[in-house]
Amino acid sequence: MVPVASVDFTSQLLQYFANGVAKGSTYALMAVGYTLVYGVLQLINFAHAEVYMLGSHFAYYQAKWGGYLPDEPGAKPESVPILLVGTFIAVAMLACAAVGMLIERVAYRPLRNAGRLAPLITAIGVSLFLQYGGQVVFGTEPKLFPTFVETEVFEIGSVKIPNTNLLIVVTTFVLMLGLTLFVSKTRPGAAMRACSHDMRTAKLMGINVNATISLTFAIGSALAAVAGVLVAMDQPAITPLMGVRIGLKAFVAAVVGGIGSIPGAALGGLVLGVSESVVGGLWDTNYAEAVAFVFLIVVLLLKPSGLLGKATREKV
Amino acid sequence: MSDPILELADVNVYYGAIHALKGVSLTVRQGEVVTLIGANGAGKTTTLATVCGLMRPRSGTVHYGGEDIGRVATHQLVARGLVMAPEGRGIFPALTVEENLRLGAYARRDKAGIEKDLQHGFEIFPRLAERRRQRGGTLSGGEQQMLAIARALMSQPKLLLLDEPSLGLAPLIVQTIFETIDNVNKEGVTILLVEQNARIALKHSHRAYVIESGEISIEGESAALLDDPRVKAAYLGEG
Ligand SMILES: Nc1ncnc2c1ncn2[C@@H]1O[C@H](COP(=O)(O)OP(=O)(O)OP(=O)(O)O)[C@@H](O)[C@H]1O
Ligand SMILES: [Mg+2]
DSSP: OOOOOOOOHHHHHHHHHHHHHHHHHHHHHHHHHHHHHHHHHOOOOTTHHHHHHHHHHHHHHHHHHTTOSOSSTTSOOOOOOHHHHHHHHHHHHHHHHHHHHHHIIIIIGGGTTSTTHHHHHHHHHHHHHHHHHHHHHHOSSOEEOOOSSOOOEEEETTEEEEHHHHHHHHHHHHHHHHHHHHHHHSHHHHHHHHHHHOHHHHHHTTOOHHHHHHHHHHHHHHHHHHHHHHHHHHSOEEOTTTHHHHHHHHHHHHHHHOTTOHHHHHHHHHHHHHHHHHHHHHTOHHHHHHHHHHHHHHHHHHOTTOSSOOOOOOOO | OOOEEEEEEEEEEEETTEEEEEEEEEEEETTOEEEEEOOTTSSHHHHHHHHTTSSOOSEEEEEETTEEOTTOOHHHHHHTTEEEEOTTTTOOTTSBHHHHHHHHTTTOOOHHHHHHHHHHHHHHOHHHHHTTTSBGGGSOHHHHHHHHHHHHHHTOOSEEEEEOTTTTOOHHHHHHHHHHHHHHHHTTOEEEEEESOHHHHHHTOSEEEEEETTEEEEEEEHHHHHHOHHHHHHHSSOO
16 A cells, blocks of 8 residues: 655545555455355355465465566566466466355355354354464465566556556456346346345245355355455465455455445445545554444444345245 | 156155154146145145255155156256245245246246246236336235246246145135136146145145145045035034
8 A cells, every 4th residue: 555645634535545445445355255155145254264365375376386486585576477467366266266165065065054153153163274274384474475567656646546556446346347247137146146035935946056155155255366366466465364354354344335235345345445544544553443343333333234235124 | 547747655754853744645647736735734835845855755755757856956846847836925025026037937048938938927917017127025915926826837837836825815816816726727737736725725626635744634536525524624614
C-alpha cells in the first residue's frame, strides 16, 4: 500500500480510500468463497483461508522451479513474462480448486448429516492442519514472492495508484461479474442456487447435489488462489500463516455483507477494506484492525442478516 | 394386466432406532393410479422417500422398471422418469414461478420440448401463467400445489409420486387438483398417490393400499375399499 506524503486532508482521504478499495477487493474475493459454501451447506469453511495461502505458494513454487527467483538474497529478481504469469495463476487456481474439492470430500461430506457443530469443528481442524502442515512443508521463514509485474505508480491528481492495486481491483471486478453471471445464467449456477435454497428439493429436481457442492468449493477455492497471488504481488512476503488475518476479515466481510449473498460479499469486503484503510491512515493503524469487528457488531445489531442478506424465511 | 413399473418387496426402513417401515411390499403397474392411505405417522412419506432414493431400505428391495434401484441416486432416478412432488410442496420461495418450473426440467436437454411442456403446464394451470414472474413463496397454498405438480410434470415423469396433494386446500381446489391428476394419468403417466383424504383418493385411483404403523394392512381395488367396513370405520368416518 502507498504511504501518504501529502498534508492536504482531502487528498489524504482520497489516497486512503483508493488504498482501501484495493484491500477491500481482496477481502471481497475471499469473502465470496465463504459465502458460496455457507449458502449451500450453512458451513463456515475455515480452511478457506489456507486455500488462499496455498494459492500464493503454488504460484511461488512454479516461479521458483521456472528459475524466476533471485539466486542470492538481495539480488534483483528477474521479472516473469506476462504469459507465464497467466499460466502460473491458472495452475494455482486449478490446484486450489482440487484442494478445495478434496477438503470437502474428505472432511465435510462424511459429516453432511451430522448437524452443524461437527463440521464446524472439523473446519477449524482442517484449517489448523494446513497451517501447521504448511509450516512443515514450506518452512516458517517468510518467502520473497517473485516479481510478476514491475511496479509502476499512476497518479490521478494527488492520488497515487500502483499498478498492482489497479490489477487487484480490475481482476476482482471482472471475476465477481463473471461469478454473478455464472450463478444467475447457467445450468450449474441454477443448481447452486437450488441447493442453497433447499438441498432435498434440489435432488428431486434431478440435480446432482454432491457434484454441485464440489463445484461450489472449486469456484471459491480458485478465487482464493487468485486473491493469494494478487496479495502476494502487492506484499511479496508469503508464509504458511498468511491466510489467518485476511481469512478472518473476509469472513467478517461476508457476514457484514450478508452471508450467502454474492453482492453482499463484494460490498462487505469493500466497506471493510476502505474503513480499515481510512481509520488506519488518519487515526492509528492499531485501531484499523479493530474496525472490522466494530463493523461486525454494529451491522449485526442493526441488521442481523447483514447489509444485503435476506432474513431467513421459515419454510411453510 | 400391464407390467409392474414399481415393486417394493419386504422393505424395512429405519430412522435411527425408529422402525418406520416394517416389511412393506407393494406394486404399481404401468398406467395405474395407486393410492397409499394411512393416518399421521403411518409411514406414507417414508415409503415415497424410499422409492425416490432419499431414504435407503435396511433390507428388502425396490425395483423400478424391472431394475433394482436400491443404490441409484435420486437425481439419476429423476432423469429416468421417477419424479416426486414432495409433501409440503417443496417450492423454492425466493424463485419465480417460471424459475421453479424450469428447475423441474433440470435433467432435460431438449430445449424445444421444455418450452412446449412449460406452455402445457400453463394451459393446465392458467393461474400459474398469470403469475409466472411472481415469487413462489407468495403463491397461495393451492397455487403452490399446482406449481408443485406442474413442476414435477416438467421432469417428464413416467412414474409420478404425489405426497398429500390435497393437504390444507379448500374442497374446490382439491377437486381441481384431482381432476388434473386424472388427466395426467390419461396422458400416460403412472401415479403413486399418498393421501390422508381417503375418500377422494379412493375415488381417483384404481387400486389402493392402507398403511398402519409401517405395515400394509389392507390392499385391493379402490372401488372395493370404498365399501370395506374397516376402511369405512377408520378412514371414511362412517359406520
Ligand atoms: N426424520 C425423521 N427422524 C425420525 N423419525 C422420523 C423421521 N421422519 C419420520 N419419522 C417417523 O417415521 C414414522 C413415519 O413417518 P412418515 O413421515 O412416513 O409418516 P406419514 O405417514 O407420511 O405421516 P403424515 O401423514 O403425518 O405425513 C413416524 O413415526 C415418524 O415419527
Ligand atoms: Mg407424510
